[in-house]
Amino acid sequence: MDDVSSFCDKYEIMIPNMDASYFPGRSKRRSLDINYSHNLRVDIFMLLLIYIFKSLRIISIFVSTDLLLGMASLNPVNSFENFAKNRIIRLVECYMNEFDSSKLWDLSCQLNSFIVYVRGSDKRFINLKGISDLAKLLVKSDLHQTLSLVYLLIKLTLILPVALCVCGTGFLFHEVHQK
Structure with missing residues (x-):
């Protein structure tokens, strides 16, 4: 974790506080009462799974x-x-x-x-x-x-x-x- 932090510091990359509230998009007004940790672990993971399953269905069409x-x-x-x-x-x-x-x-x-x-x-x-x-x-x-x-x-x-x-x-x- 120290290596990641030093890399982010070196290149001026903001590290979000994982416990801070997550606001989707650019609007700070639309709060979903979730934090960054939840967004990264659940929402993005679920989206990724959905897209993987979609792609597998498309691949199966080609594999006859x-x-x-x-x-x-x-x-x-x-x-x-x-x-x-x-x-x-x-x-x-x-x-x-x-x-x-x-x-x-x-x-x-x-x-x-x-x-x-x-x-x-x-x-x-x-x-x-x-x-x-x-x-x-x-x-x-x-x-x-x-x-x-x-x-x-x-x-x-x-x-x-x-x-x-x-x-x-x-x-x-x-x-x-x-x-």
Whole structure:
């Protein structure tokens, strides 16, 4: 607490008395009979929770079953036991900016070659723990160039959870600052 106080003193930042009455906005006339401590601990916390829940509802709209099943189909665990080309193609349909109709056909062919290769031709693909390990091994074995569209899809799949979090956080930030 001493470090915070000295920092505030150094930069001339006012430290409110937490027991003092809190007045919302700039008006000193509108008293709610609450103090700064209550405002920080309850009101702001509750607002933050409300906005987080709103953002999670919006994120859930974007995360459909098709996306999740498509991502799971690329999981290398148990020799790609969840691999389902039709689910992967449904996932790709979410990325139409990256995959036009000709690339979609090429990806379909690459997926056929990919699954045959990783299930039998190269023993390094047997004990992978997740999609990130798969991406690393594709680069290490130079298959990321041969199977460039499969590799692109794997990269997009790895980015998707982060992108959803960033979108949710951006929404939350926007909503908090609009109030």
